[in-house]
Amino acid sequence: MSIQIRYATEADGPALGQINIDSFKHQRYWSNVFPGLDDAAIHPVKHFRSLEKMADPTVHVLSAVDTAAGDRVVGYARWTIPGESNPNVVALSEEAKKTTADMSSVMPAGMSMPIYRDFFTKMKKYRGEYVKEDDMILDFLATSPSAQGKGVGTRLLRWGMDQADARNARIYLEATADGYPLYRKHGWTVLREMEMDFEPFGGEGTQTYYLMMRERQRA
Template identity: 25%
Template sequence: MLNPQLEVSLLKPEEAEQYMRIRHEVFRPTMNKIFYSRGEPSQKTLDRVTEETRDGIINKGIFYLKCTDRSTGEMIGGARWRYAKPKEEGARERTWDEVEAGFTIPEPYDESNPGLIRNLHRLLNTNKRAILGNRPYYTLVTCVVLPQHERRGAGSMLVQWGCERADEAGVEAYLEASLVGAPMYARHGFKPVKQIELDTKKFGAEENEQFILMLRPAKADGTP
């Protein structure tokens, strides 16, 4: 059941910095340890993340979402969805060139360990290629909700937005979940496909990072 106090809508380019700060705060105890393993990100790095978000909205067709508390107007969470679809109108599959073009490894941040970042993306890309092949799909890249606003339904609303678009397009939805986040995604029809482990110990972490790869089947006829 949707929370009537909350609203999900597309993020505006001028809201990119606000989204970045929510993402940074939520990821501080988890993914930030991978992204910024050499220390707290500088303002230069935060500005780069903001600009990457803005560019994704304006030029790359990435769906950045915000969840707003209607009573206060406060942005309390956000998400990043991407639709990997064929460039050719009417095509049912992507070309392999299109598939490979989506597997670029981003330039590390100043506070990143380049080897760790490369290993992360290679691990995720290899498994995504094996699981999805050249089929079109929606993918949830990021879903974050401020801790003080958890358990209000914001995360579910951000996930449901992409699931509905995947259903409309008749394609699968895919994500890489943390062990903690997987049960919430399962409630939206995502099924675990594989559990993988990123070797972060050799880069100084106490434990390796684990992800559950999850796939939500296509619903071509739009039925629930």
């Protein structure tokens, strides 16, 4: 495997959506937001999100591609760098613009909107408490299960750490239990735990997220 990190393109969109699904569908949050729904029903939502973020000049969407396998996309990350627009923001095709015109049109029947909204409400609340104006944010990072354990996540993480170190900036993120060890290894510490309780919304169980910060590397 030979990994290259580059800015995502519109053509990457379907693969990014599938990586999102494959990386997180075993989580309790997933089974509560998308109860009983298969990949085909969920993929349009995740494809929508990937295109939406690529076209957002405030977000840096990175793809990890395996150049030894025909540039197969094996991971991706989304970063926010304060005050810096994405120089490679994607100008979506007319077809993609139609795809991203209305998220409600791609949400599958049976998706739990109360749980979905509660997650983002909590996330926004805590970002408001912990994130300062000059902090970077790692909004998302995922690696295809077939490529996990091969350094893909570390390469995606290194891109952002290099950006932060050049600016002497902190990096905030929300980690699942799966991602937690990687972030701890690279210097993130836990600010607090965010617990999602799904039962008040008709779901089952709970899931814990770790709100983490990597501090500035220079005093």
